[in-house]
Amino acid sequence: MAAGSLRPHIVRVMSERRERPLSTGEIYEAVATMGVAGFDPRAKRDRNLVNRELSDLAGMSPESHSKPAPQVLARVGRGRYIFREPELPMDQALVQEYLEPEEMYEKRTPRGRRSGPVRERAPESVRKSLFAVQRGICPGCGIYLPHYLRFEVDHIVALADDGRTEQRNLQLLCGYCNRVKGTKGKDGYRLRMAELRADNMATGVMADEGMAELTGKRLAQYHRGELSA
Known part of the structure; x- marks a missing residue:
């Protein structure tokens, strides 16, 4: 195999x-x-x-x-x-990643157990609720994905920074934005969402800035209990 x-x-x-x-x-x-x-x-x-x-x-x-x-x-x-x-633009960026030399691609997709805090899997019901709130839009770049399983669950405050796997600390990001948010930033620190969107615009992978910002606002309302799924 x-x-x-x-x-x-x-x-x-x-x-x-x-x-x-x-x-x-x-x-x-x-x-x-x-x-x-x-x-x-x-x-x-x-x-x-x-x-x-x-x-x-x-x-x-x-x-x-x-x-x-x-x-x-x-x-x-x-x-x-x-x-x-x-x-x-997001798809163009992903295609370029797939066309990289194999060793570069493998560096971007590490296999095996990750070091650091144990990652608790978010329940499927939480993923579906977040998908409904976000209306299928990634708050990092504004790309639309038609199924909640196409998204990755992101901890707004990272586990390494004492964040928790609880609904008010979770959002759905496309795979590209989730990787960028977790690995880029000044001196290696994780990006905040506004910085992530700015980075996506600077690197030409922003799909829809307006939709990304609107989705971020809906998520904030949802986390404050002002909006239901």
Whole structure:
């Protein structure tokens, strides 16, 4: 069975062959030539992994299986896909990340147990409530995602700063904003939301500043008990 995420390999294959549609069989074989550890194009499990990523990248899956999925593929027939340039700045930024050298991509997506405070998983009911309050909008960049499982739960005050996994300290961020908020900032400190939005604008990944700010205000009202889900 293939180890790690196949998505960057699939995006690379499709972007390099963007001039024509590819069948799933051609995609399996192309991924196999990229030296993915443990990947067998004849193994049903590995084929299913590729099919799942293809559906996600074409916007046909109700949830994201790893990172947020820019819709960079279009299905043009049964089992046939073609590359399409992403329109949203956020999606363009994600595609660039997938096309980075493998070692750079792996640095951005560490595997295994993280050091630091134990992360308690937020209940599904809380995730759904936050999704309803945010109306599917990320307060960091304003991008719209159609399913609550495409978001990542963010601690407004980080666990490392004694924040708690309680509803008034939680919000839903897209995967990109969640990573930026947790890793960037002056001298390595975590970004506040206003700084995150400013950083997204400066780096060209802001999807809708107005919607991001409006969503942030709705969240603040919700956390104060002035707004219900």
